[in-house]
Amino acid sequence: MIKKIASCIGEYKKYTILTPVIIIGEVLMEILIPFVMAQIINVGIKGSGGVQYIVKMGLLMILMATFSLICGTLAGKYAAVAGMGLAKNLRQKLFDKVQDFSFKNVDKFSTASLVTRLTTDVTNTQNAFMMIIRTAVRAPMMMIGATIMALVTNAQLSVIFFIAIPVLGIALWLIGSHAHPRFQKMLKKYDAMNASVQENLIAIRVVKAFVREKYENEKFEASADDVRKAQLYAEKIVVLNNPIMQLVMYACITSIVWFGGQLIIGQSMDVGQLSSFISYVTQILMSLMMISFIFIMCVISRASFARIAEVLGETPDIEDGPDKDAVLKDGSIVFENVSFSYHDTADTYILSDINLEISSGETIGIIGGTGSSKTSLVQLIPRLYDTTAGNVIAGGHNVKDYTLEHLRNEVAMVLQNNVLFSGTIKDNLRWGNKNATDEEITEACKAAQAHDFIMSFPKGYDTDLGQGGVNVSGGQKQRLCIARALLKKPKIIILDDSTSAVDTATDSKIRQAFREQLSDTTTIIIAQRVSSVCDADKIIVLDDGRINGIGTHEQLLESNEIYREVYQSQQKGSDE
Ligand SMILES: Nc1ncnc2c1ncn2[C@@H]1O[C@H](COP(=O)(O)OP(=O)(O)OP(=O)(O)O)[C@@H](O)[C@H]1O
Ligand SMILES: [Mg+2]
Numbered sequence: 001m002i003k004k005i006a007s008c009i010g011e012y013k014k015y016t017i018l019t020p021v022i023i024i025g026e027v028l029m030e031i032l033i034p035f036v037m038a039q040i041i042n043v044g045i046k047g048s049g050g051v052q053y054i055v056k057m058g059l060l061m062i063l064m065a066t067f068s069l070i071c072g073t074l075a076g077k078y079a080a081v082a083g084m085g086l087a088k089n090l091r092q093k094l095f096d097k098v099q100d101f102s103f104k105n106v107d108k109f110s111t112a113s114l115v116t117r118l119t120t121d122v123t124n125t126q127n128a129f130m131m132i133i134r135t136a137v138r139a140p141m142m143m144i145g146a147t148i149m150a151l152v153t154n155a156q157l158s159v160i161f162f163i164a165i166p167v168l169g170i171a172l173w174l175i176g177s178h179a180h181p182r183f184q185k186m187l188k189k190y191d192a193m194n195a196s197v198q199e200n201l202i203a204i205r206v207v208k209a210f211v212r213e214k215y216e217n218e219k220f221e222a223s224a225d226d227v228r229k230a231q232l233y234a235e236k237i238v239v240l241n242n243p244i245m246q247l248v249m250y251a252c253i254t255s256i257v258w259f260g261g262q263l264i265i266g267q268s269m270d271v272g273q274l275s276s277f278i279s280y281v282t283q284i285l286m287s288l289m290m291i292s293f294i295f296i297m298c299v300i301s302r303a304s305f306a307r308i309a310e311v312l313g314e315t316p317d318i319e320d321g322p323d324k325d326a327v328l329k330d331g332s333i334v335f336e337n338v339s340f341s342y343h344d345t346a347d348t349y350i351l352s353d354i355n356l357e358i359s360s361g362e363t364i365g366i367i368g369g370t371g372s373s374k375t376s377l378v379q380l381i382p383r384l385y386d387t388t389a390g391n392v393i394a395g396g397h398n399v400k401d402y403t404l405e406h407l408r409n410e411v412a413m414v415l416q417n418n419v420l421f422s423g424t425i426k427d428n429l430r431w432g433n434k435n436a437t438d439e440e441i442t443e444a445c446k447a448a449q450a451h452d453f454i455m456s457f458p459k460g461y462d463t464d465l466g467q468g469g470v471n472v473s474g475g476q477k478q479r480l481c482i483a484r485a486l487l488k489k490p491k492i493i494i495l496d497d498s499t500s501a502v503d504t505a506t507d508s509k510i511r512q513a514f515r516e517q518l519s520d521t522t523t524i525i526i527a528q529r530v531s532s533v534c535d536a537d538k539i540i541v542l543d544d545g546r547i548n549g550i551g552t553h554e555q556l557l558e559s560n561e562i563y564r565e566v567y568q569s570q571q572k573g574s575d576e
Contacts (some may be wrong), residue, residue: 001302001304001306001309002016002124002310004304004305004309005086005125005129008086008089008090008093009085009086009089010085010089010306011085012081012082012085012086012089013174013397015078015079015081015082015085015392016082016086017132017402018075018078019075019078019079019082019133020132020134020136020137020138021128021410022071022074022075022078022135023071023075023137023138023141024074024135024137024141025067025068025071025245026068026071026072026075026138027137027138027141027142027145028311029064029065029068029071029144029281029556030068030142030283031062031145031149031280031303032064032242033064033065033068033279034058034149034275034276034280034283035059035149035276035281036060036064036278037061037272037276038153038272038273038275038276038510039272040053040054040057040272041270041271041275042270042272044057045171045212046133046270046271046272048453049501050303052336053111053426053513060304065535068142074238075134075560076134077110078136079130080297082132082133083126083127083129083504084126085132086125086126086129087122087123087125087126089247090122090125091118091122093312094117094118094122094308094311094312096116096119097311097314097316098114100316100319101106101316101437102316102317102318102385102386103340103379103384104317104318104385105314105316105317105387107342108314109311109314110191110195111183111195111241112191112192112194112195112196112198112199113194113195113277113307113313114155114189114200115194115306116187116190116194116356117307117308117311119479120187120190120304121187121304121305121307121308122304124300124301124304124305124309125301125304125305125308127301128294128297128300128304128305129301129302130291131294131297132219132294132297132298133345134491135290135291135293135294136294137140139287139288140287140288141289142283142284142286142287143283143284143287143288143291144286145491146280146281146283146284147161147284148282149276149278150277150280150281150284151326153271153273153276153277153280154260154263154273154277156259156263157256157259157260157263157269157277159250159257160252160255160256161281161285162246162279163450164248164251164285165284165288166290166540167248168244168248168292171239171240171244171325172291172292174239174293174297175238175240175292175296175516176295176296176298177236178237179237179238179296179299179300180302180303182230182233182234182237183234183299183303184298184303185233185234186227186231186233186234186303187224187303187304187307188379189226189227189230190227192223192226193220193223193224193226193227194389195198196219196220196223197220200216200220203483205208205466208387210356210545213332222312224292232323234549238299239520240294240298241292241293245285245288245289245292249282249289250283252281252285252515253281255405256274256277256278256281257274257278260274260277260278261274261388277546287496289495298395301497308478309413317386317402318383318385318386318554319408320402320403320404320405321399321400321401321402321403321404321548322396322401322549323397323401323402324403325404326397326401326402326403326408327395327406328394328395328397328402328407328410328491328492329395329396329403330360330361330395330396330491331360331361331394331395331491331492331520331521331522332357332359332393332394332395332396333356333357333358333392333393333394333492333522334356334357334358334361334391334392334393334520335354335355335356335357335380335390335391335392335393336391336393337353337354337355337389337390337391338351338353338354338355338380338387338390338391338392339351339352339353339354339388339389339390340376340387340388340389341388342376342385344388349388350373350376350545351373351376351377351545351546352544352545352546353546354377354390354547355547356540356547356550358522358524359522359537360395360491360520360522361519361521361522362518362522362523362537363501363511363515363522363523363525363535363536363537363538364522364523364524364536364537364538364539364540365524365525365526365532365533365534365536365538365539365540366378366524366526366527366528366539366542367526367528367530367533367539367540367541367542367563368536368539368541368542368543368548368562369565371388371543371546372543372544373544374496374526374542375416375496375499375526375540376545378413378496378524378526379413380392381399381413381492381494381524382399382408382411382412383399383400383404383407383410383412384413384421385407386400394407394410394492394501394539395410395491409488410490410491410492411491411492411493412432412485412486412488412490412492412493412494413487413494413496414478414481414482414484414493414494414495414496414498414527415481415496416496416497416498418477418478418481418498419468419469420463420468420469420472420480420481421467421468421469422464422465422466422467422468423458423464423465424459424461424463424465425461425462425465425480426441426461426462426463427442428442428465428469428480428484429441429445429447429461429480429483429484429487430487431484432444432483432484432485432486432488432501433487433489434488434489434514436487438461440487441461441487442489443484443517444482444483444484445479445480446513447482447483447486447510447513447514447517447518448479448480448482448486448510448513449479449502449506449509449510449513450479450480450482450483452478453476453479456550464556474501475499475501475502475503475506475574478498478499478500478501478502479506479510480494481498481503482498482499482510491520491521491524492521492522492524493518493521493522493523493524494524494526495524495525495526497526497527498525499527499529499532500527504529504531504562505519507531507532508527508531510534511525511532517574528551529570530563530566531568531569531570533553534553535553536552536553537552538551539551539552539553539556539558539563541560541562541563543562548560548562549562
């Protein structure tokens with residue numbers, strides 16, 4: 001774990017090392033000051049030193065205190081720089097990693113949990129790290145230094161804290177070992193709360209449309225309360241730390257004053273020694289307190305850092321293929337005995353025994369009831385998921401051979417639940433191809449039947465879409481997404497229910513434009529409406545993850561019962 005954190009410190013290594021080094025200066029001064037104090041009392045006040053000695057030693061003490069203050073301030077500053085730097089690096093690493101994740105990796109962690117890991121968990125780690133570099137050297141050094149000085153001052157009295165230290169040690173260990181699992185649980189509750197916030201905010205319009213605010217409020221309150229309870233449960237143990245510390249500390253001081261007083265009466269110790277002895281004992285116990293505090297921070301951050309490490313250690317399950325130079329030579333697609341399930345452990349397949357051959361430039365329609373695995377089937381082509389068994393061949397190579405960038409540039413998929421990003425229409429379209437010229441953009445928008453409505457906006461292509469594309473209608477958004485995919489000039493384009501919110505007349509214009517302008521591009525259209533696919537070269541009927549029939553509209557009307565039923569029910573709907 002320490003190794004992993006160390007690898008994230010990067011350019012902040014200097015500050016990480018400087019902090020404890022500077023602290024050595026601070027601690028040295030703190031240990032020596034009580035010694036000087038004892039000298040002032042014994043030599044200056046009680047002895048023969050006189051005022052001159054007191055002033056001299058007093059000035060020395062001020063000098064030492066100033067030096068100690070400067071060191072402390074600098075160390076605090078450097079610790080903060082190092083801690084925040086570590087947090088930045090950790091976040092960057094996590095973010096980079098998540099960018100490499102496949103859909104399956106993201107499914108595994110859930111978006112909400114990834115958000116907690118990038119925020120709360122990193123902050124916990126940062127705090128612990130700052131604390132550790134400031135005190136990991138300071139506390140033990142102060143403890144050892146003060147112990148030596150105390151022993152030198154009076155070995156007899158030192159017995160008191162040699163009894164106190166093991167008592168404290170055992171108490172701390174008990175606290176830590178009980179607190180760790182409780183903090184782990186608490187972080188899981190954080191995940192759940194973040195999930196609730198995120199889901200609600202993303203779908204705030206739906207929440208309002210269904211007047212679910214009250215319900216959502218209650219749901220959130222419940223999860224916020226869960227976090228509160230989990231935190232309380234964990235902190236309940238940790239708060240014991242302080243009273244136990246205090247108890248031991250005061251018990252020590254009381255006994256030292258008691259026994260020390262007797263020693264003074266018996267003339268085997270003087271007042272100056274007792275006063276510096278009390279300072280040393282306070283320092284020893286303070287450093288123990290610091291150690292216990294670091295200990296608690298480590299307990300909390302261990303749970304957090306483990307969660308960060310889990311993300312960093314995850315291997316993206318879809319990576320670039322071995323052949324950097326492989327290129328899709330055309331838009332042909334072959335499915336060879338393909339089976340697929342979302343979970344490796346599942347014993348039933350979502351797609352079973354799919355065999356398909358699609359020639360380059362063909363237009364393919366896919367029809368099937370909801371949940372019949374239409375989306376699952378086409379996601380295998382741009383490798384959003386990998387097949388569980390069998391192969392998908394596109395453009396002459398197995399899709400696993402290509403680099404992801406090349407494959408996904410050549411296979412454009414308009415997702416079923418697509419999103420636009422904040423920015424102008426043009427910015428969003430350039431996602432498809434950042435070098436697209438204005439003419440290319442207009443051409444793509446014309447094909448997607450988006451040009452006319454874009455021009456109807458006062459700012460045209462420079463219209464600001466607002467976050468998530470809230471400023472356009474559902475059908476307009478779908479057409480912008482199609483245009484964005486077209487700008488990639490892909491060899492294969494997949495429209496997953498991408499015209500569901502577009503009226504039938506516009507839908508047919510889009511298909512006509514595709515036929516005329518994209519005759520070389522393999523087009524796969526998933527649709528609920530038979531009218532969207534009836535003029536395709538081939539229509540695939542999917543039923544429960546299996547191919548139920550393949551053929552042209554006429555052939556399927558003849559031979560395929562499912563297709564006929566869908567067609568007839570939709571005909572009846574439109575006749576009525
Ligand atoms: N990310 C996922 N993880 C696990 N199971 C999933 C996931 N996505 C879909 N499924 C399951 O796979 C099956 C097929 O889903 P798929 O989305 O492919 O259907 P579809 O034919 O596209 O449906 P629709 O017409 O509603 O879009 C469903 O039973 C669904 O529950
Ligand atoms: Mg679907």
